[in-house]
Amino acid sequence: MKLFQHDYFPHITGDRVSLRQIKDADLDDLIEISFYDAIQAKTVQQAAEMQSKINQDYLDGNSIHWGIVDNITDKIVGTCGYYRGLDKGEGELGCVLLSKYYGKGYMTDGMSLAIDFGLNTLGLKRIWAATGQQNVPARKLLERLNFVQIAEADDEIEYELRQASGK
Structure with a gap:
């Protein structure tokens, strides 16, 4: 399903x-946080190959991945985006921050x-997110953004955005 009908x-x-491509x-600068299918890039070449797949996923309407x-x-401090569920009118929101920017409010x-x-x-x-139980900063981030825990399995916790009433 193509959700993104933009030429840009x-x-x-x-x-x-800002969020940009x-x-x-x-x-x-992004090797440290370049991942695709839970595999981390080790070289610029691998990061480029992963980014190419990410760009194709966007063109196919399956995800959207921004640099923060x-x-x-004008330096990228991290990445975020929607990676699953868009074909159902939902989105799994994920993010990764470069370690030198931790604790500064960028995410x-x-x-x-x-x-x-x-x-x-x-x-x-619906917007949801999942993180490891040990990832306390991510859990605090999600809670600050009005996500509430809805499930827990093995080492992962799933959160869902709760909107204020009237939205």
Whole structure:
């Protein structure tokens, strides 16, 4: 199912960060957080191959993957996006932050933009996320963003966005 009928990749600008398509020039900085099918890139070449698959997934309407960019420095600090469920009007929201930017609020800002896009542009009826039980920072992030725990299995916890009434 093709959900993205645009001729362009959506660029979302916020006060502090923006969400934009990842460019080849970004890949050197992103090896640490480049993953596809739970496999991490070890080289720029592997990161480029993964990014090519991610771009194709977008064109196929299966996912959307943004670089989170600091508006002042124009450097990518992390990534986020919707990776599953779009064909059902839902989206699994995921994110990864470069370690040197931990604890600075970038992910909260980036994920807030992605949530707004998912609800108001894509019209998603449900947004969820999953993380490991040991990933306390991710769990706190999701809770800050109004996600509530809905399931727990093995080492993974699933969360769902709870919107304020009236939305």
